[in-house]
Amino acid sequence: MLKNFSMKFTGTIRSKLTRSGDSIFAVMSKLATDENALNLSQGFPDFDISEELIALVNEYMKRGFNQYAPMTGVPQLRRAISKKTENDHGVFYDPETEVNITAGATQALYTAIAAFVKDDDEVIVFDPAYDAYAPAVRVNGGTVKHAQMEMPGYRINWDSVARMITSRTRLIIINTPHNPTGAVLKPEDLLRLQRLTDKSDIIVLSDEVYEHLIFDGKQHESVCRYPELAKRSLAVGSFGKTFHATGWKIGYVLAPENLMKEFKKVHQWVVFAVNTPIQMAMAQYLQNEETYKTLPAFYQQKRDLFLELIKPSRFKVIPSHGTYFQCLDYSAISDEPDFEFARRLTIEHKIASIPLSSFFKDGRDDRILRFCFAKKEETLKKAAEILCRI
Ligand code: PMP
Ligand code: GLN
Secondary structure (H helix, E strand, C coil): CCCCCCCCCCCCCCCCCCCCCCCHHHHHHHHHHHCCCEECCCCCCCCCCCHHHHHHHHHHHHCCCCCCCCCCCCHHHHHHHHHHHHHHHCCCCCCCCCEEEECHHHHHHHHHHHHHCCCCCEEEEEECCCCCHHHHHHHCCCEEEEEECECCCCECCHHHHHHHCCCCEEEEEEECCCCCCCCCCCHHHHHHHHHHHCCCCCEEEEECCCCCCECCCCCCCCHHHCHHHHCCEEEEEEHHHHCCCHHHCCEEEECCHHHHHHHHHHHHHHCCCCCHHHHHHHHHHCCCCHHHHCHHHHHHHHHHHHHHHCCCCCCEEECCCECCEEEEECCCCCCCCHHHHHHHHHHHHCEECEEHHHHCCCCCCCCEEEEECCCCHHHHHHHHHHHHHC
16 A cells, blocks of 8 residues: 655755746647647647658667667767768768767757856857757856847847857857747858857857758758858757657767767766667668658648648748748737737637747747647648638
């Protein structure tokens, strides 16, 4: 029999994250489940992943690849990522010293922040910012400085970034294609960042998890393509996004050897190594570049279908050129705060989205919701039917 006693720590808890509640993705996905609503909130596909990839994981498990992988990842996958980066960007990262496999991009980002941010260091992020950056900085004693992306197009104002840089600036975190807005950085943005950080001690952490989800013929501007920037950057990728398998939690980091050395020092204590059979399967699957070269067309078709279907609605489209997110302005429908509106849509109209204010430090609320279009055609049709009725 289980003893019934109140399980509670009676000492003083000195919380390291006093302001953090549950992430908005957890909150909205739970609400969607509780309310039996269509879930276009948290970003994940609702269609099946490749049978071939599943078979490969299975095959490697049966062949006995079930024990710890080397700390930085299996050499086959590190080599495959190095080759992929060379094909995509014409840059060589040494698979022995400059590529590290991680348990998703989240672990990569946390580890990079923990490796470089010390007490009182400043880290610049761009609002609306993905929610994993700021808490990782704060847990490690750093201070987050929030630059504002500017409308139209959620552009970065590099002059204001220049004014934010101080002798304590340790890290600048960029994200392209950008979650939640779908904005995509241009060559001039990367060149400006390269000039801004030239000869400084600033490190750039580049979240590129949507590297292959980019539309309208645009080129993904990885930090890897800019030699002076690449020298001070860690680039982060996620196979969760690229291969529609967000639940597999596998990603990677590219960085010059001296930065990677510091990254690894923390990586080994955070996770040590990432699951072996999936790494082996990914290494083989990546040999065929069609597996990811087809993604821009695949997702652009979904975005375009979604946009076509919601044309009769009263929502105003904010152009998205990458990621699998579409932001919609509802100011013509309601002046409710975005969280309240998103909640009401989930409960009353049975469609869940993400309110954009949750990505702003100051809670800026432009009456915009983010919808994930990584969904089957039938899901997008159902979603559009609902949105057109609102
Ligand atoms: N960065 C961004 C911008 C993301 O949108 C996500 C997840 N959706 C991540 C990082 C985390 O990726 P992973 O699931 O591989 O941890
Ligand atoms: N990155 C995903 C999104 O933006 C969610 C990941 C998560 O739930 N932490 O929706």
